Amino acid sequence: MYDLIAFGEWVGFAVRWLHVVAAMAWIGASFYFIALDLMLKPAPDMPKGAYGEEWEVHGGGFYHTTKYLVAPERMPEHLTWHKWQSYTTWLSGAALLMIVYWLGGELYLLDPNKADLSLWQGILISGGSLTIGWLAYDALCKSKLSERPTLLMLILFVILVAMSWGYNQIFTGRAALLHLGAFTATIMTANVFFQIMPNQRIVVADLKAGRTPDAKYGKIAKVRSTHNNYLTLPVVFLMLSNHYPLAFATEYSWIIASLIFLTGVSIRHYFNTMHKTGKGPHWTWLVTVIIMIVIVWLSTAPMMDSVEEAEARPLTPYEQTFASAKGFDQAYDVVVGNCSMCHAREPYFSETMLWPPKGVVLETKSDVARHARAIYVQAGITHAMPPPNAAPTMTDDYRKAITAWYRAATNGE
Numbered sequence: 001m002y003d004l005i006a007f008g009e010w011v012g013f014a015v016r017w018l019h020v021v022a023a024m025a026w027i028g029a030s031f032y033f034i035a036l037d038l039m040l041k042p043a044p045d046m047p048k049g050a051y052g053e054e055w056e057v058h059g060g061g062f063y064h065t066t067k068y069l070v071a072p073e074r075m076p077e078h079l080t081w082h083k084w085q086s087y088t089t090w091l092s093g094a095a096l097l098m099i100v101y102w103l104g105g106e107l108y109l110l111d112p113n114k115a116d117l118s119l120w121q122g123i124l125i126s127g128g129s130l131t132i133g134w135l136a137y138d139a140l141c142k143s144k145l146s147e148r149p150t151l152l153m154l155i156l157f158v159i160l161v162a163m164s165w166g167y168n169q170i171f172t173g174r175a176a177l178l179h180l181g182a183f184t185a186t187i188m189t190a191n192v193f194f195q196i197m198p199n200q201r202i203v204v205a206d207l208k209a210g211r212t213p214d215a216k217y218g219k220i221a222k223v224r225s226t227h228n229n230y231l232t233l234p235v236v237f238l239m240l241s242n243h244y245p246l247a248f249a250t251e252y253s254w255i256i257a258s259l260i261f262l263t264g265v266s267i268r269h270y271f272n273t274m275h276k277t278g279k280g281p282h283w284t285w286l287v288t289v290i291i292m293i294v295i296v297w298l299s300t301a302p303m304m305d306s307v308e309e310a311e312a313r314p315l316t317p318y319e320q321t322f323a324s325a326k327g328f329d330q331a332y333d334v335v336v337g338n339c340s341m342c343h344a345r346e347p348y349f350s351e352t353m354l355w356p357p358k359g360v361v362l363e364t365k366s367d368v369a370r371h372a373r374a375i376y377v378q379a380g381i382t383h384a385m386p387p388p389n390a391a392p393t394m395t396d397d398y399r400k401a402i403t404a405w406y407r408a409a410t411n412g413e
Contacts, residue, residue: 005381015092015099019096022092023089025089029082030228030232035271035272049071049072050066050067053067070218071213071218074207086193090186108172111172111175133186133187157258173248174241181234188232199221230265237260246299252301262291267288270282270285307345318369322369325405326405328365331368331405336363343361344363345361372406373406375402383399
């Protein structure tokens with residue numbers, strides 16, 4: 001059984017690794033093609049139907065790229081499709097969401113202080129909200145709003161703010177921001193799967209059949225690709241946010257997440273304009289800095305309950321399982337004596353430590369019981385925590401006590 005726990009940790013690590021690598025490939029391709037598209041220039045000797053060309057140098061060679069606004073007269077024998085980066089990123093992200101936030105839902109997904117939900121209800125909201133988000137966005141893009149792109153983006157921003165607030169009313173802080181990122185990433189991948197790729201296949205099929213493709217299909221794909229480009233940076237921030245309590249563990253974390261979308265727009269606007277004109281609007285950096293200052297200010301507002309409030313709250317069934325297990329009292333003393341100097345509501349290990357690492361608090365019995373699995377992995381079967389300079393008295397016997405307690409709880413003893 002215990003080997004299965006270690007195996008599960010490695011499965012999660014492998015999926016996370018795949019997710020990061022695939023995301024790097026997708027983001028890199030997205031940024032490159034948007035930049036390339038904006039840098040295209042007309043030339044007098046371009047082939048018939050060509051929109052623009054670009055010369056680039058890289059890796060000791062020169063590249064000559066020509067873009068056709070609709071399609072070339074003749075279909076090339078070899079055509080590279082850029083789709084699997086997007087699909088792999090979403091599929092691995094969905095798997096990671098299930099591993100971390102569904103299988104570990106009692107700890108990472110639900111916050112009993114916010115909403116009285118069962119785990120299955122939380123999982124239903126988690127998965128269902130991602131689908132609803134895409135359907136709403138797609139309907140907006142297919143409406144008359146498609147002719148007013150700025151208004152469409154503003155409405156999308158309002159939807160994202162509403163989702164940020166809604167997630168924060170139900171889920172833990174880190175789960176709320178992660179789900180907002182997944183909500184946005186689902187829209188991006190669905191754009192590729194349901195719009196960009198099908199429209200490109202129509203163009204290719206028309207060429208093979210000797211028909212002249214309709215330019216509207218390329219236009220639709222371009223609009224969706226542009227939306228993806230502006231949403232990329234906020235998604236990356238939200239995926240990284242669960243490592244930084246100042247982002248997810250404060251009272252206004254949902255506002256922080258919303259403002260991040262504005263910084264993504266301002267930064268991408270600068271680079272997109274620079275690629276197109278050779279000079280970016282520098283005012284966008286001032287706007288970004290101002291927004292980030294506001295975010296820093298908002299992050300100073302505490303959200304955690306006090307020790308007294310935490311002790312007064314009844315234990316959840318999940319917490320009760322570990323709190324009533326054999327060896328809990330000894331393990332609790334070990335954790336409080338070696339971990340709470342950093343993992344406290346007000347850390348006292350260092351004056352520069354304003355928040356407990358990753359927002360994990362280990363002071364009360366409910367705190368320790370709630371984080372039982374993480375304690376077992378981090379300080380029981382491994383020596384990841386605590387850092388040697390933080391708790392030099394953490395002995396092997398203490399780690400054995402933690403291990404024995406966790407195994408007793410999971411065996412039902």
